[in-house]
Amino acid sequence: MSHPVHVHVSGLGFRHADGTTLQFPDWTLDGGSQWALIGPSGCGKTTLLQLLAGLRKPSSGSVQIGAQRLDQLSEQDRDRLRGRSIGIVFQTLYLLPTLSVLNNLLLAPAMAGLEPNRERALDLLRRLELDHLTNRHPDALSQGQAQRVAIARALMNRPALLLADEPTSALDDRACLRLLDLLKEETRLCAATLLVATHDQRVREALPSVQELTP
Ligand SMILES: Nc1ncnc2c1ncn2[C@@H]1O[C@H](COP(=O)(O)OP(=O)(O)OP(=O)(O)O)[C@@H](O)[C@H]1O
Numbered sequence: 712m713s714h715p716v717h718v719h720v721s722g723l724g725f726r727h728a729d730g731t732t733l734q735f736p737d738w739t740l741d742g743g744s745q746w747a748l749i750g751p752s753g754c755g756k757t758t759l760l761q762l763l764a765g766l767r768k769p770s771s772g773s774v775q776i777g778a779q780r781l782d783q784l785s786e787q788d789r790d791r792l793r794g795r796s797i798g799i800v801f802q803t804l805y806l807l808p809t810l811s812v813l814n815n816l817l818l819a820p821a822m823a824g825l826e827p828n829r830e831r832a833l834d835l836l837r838r839l840e841l842d843h844l845t846n847r848h849p850d851a852l853s854q855g856q857a858q859r860v861a862i863a864r865a866l867m868n869r870p871a872l873l874l875a876d877e878p879t880s881a882l883d884d885r886a887c888l889r890l891l892d893l894l895k896e897e898t899r900l901c902a903a904t905l906l907v908a909t910h911d912q913r914v915r916e917a918l919p920s921v922q923e924l925t926p
């Protein structure tokens with residue numbers, strides 16, 4: 712997908728299996744914009760990220776990424792779009808414990824059916840100050856290091872949209888600001904749109920736009 716792409720959220724609602732119903736505001740994220748998604752615990756931040764990534768199906772309304780409405784794609788095309796154009800940093804990082812840091816990064820192109828790009832992986836590891844950890848396994852990383860590896864992996868395929876769920880929760884102030892600088896800089900280099908779901912006031916202050924969800 713060519714960069715940058717706009718993301719439109721329209722009439723979006725989601726009903727969890729337990730009956731919890733969430734309604735999200737209409738919203739346009741311009742290509743290359745950088746957002747904090749804030750709101751109290753349980754207001755639906757993680758659910759909204761999952762809807763934007765096409766990992767959950769809305770019960771009403773739609774998400775449009777570039778020219779494509781996620782609900783109008785086949786499951787296969789949605790998976791393909793997610794793999795190639797959306798980088799996701801989950802709250803639980805989902806690094807594979809049996810793979811080295813480098814191979815965790817190379818998983819991103821492999822899963823998306825793209826050529827393995829070792830140079831890209833090594834370059835990201837360098838820029839995220841992880842190059843000395845290339846051959847380590849995730850269980851031998853600090854929480855902050857593991858977060859940066861997950862971010863590097865999410866950036867591997869030069870996504871058009873980067874979604875991060877509470878990526879700074881484990882970090883002290885200095886590491887938090889450094890990580891936000893990196894996220895902003897790396898997404899700017901990809902001309903990607905950045906959305907960070909957070910409780911963290913430091914994140915809200917560091918990003919130019921804020922979307923607030925109400926319970
Ligand atoms: N798998 C699920 N099944 C049923 N209800 C769920 C599920 N996941 C979330 N919910 C409910 O949906 C609502 C929104 O949850 P969500 O995880 O999106 O909130 P959040 O804003 O990310 O919260 P937090 O800040 O604590 O991470 C909550 O009321 C939650 O209990």
Ligand SMILES: [Mg+2]
Nearest residue numbers: 756757758876
């Ligand atoms: Mg959440």
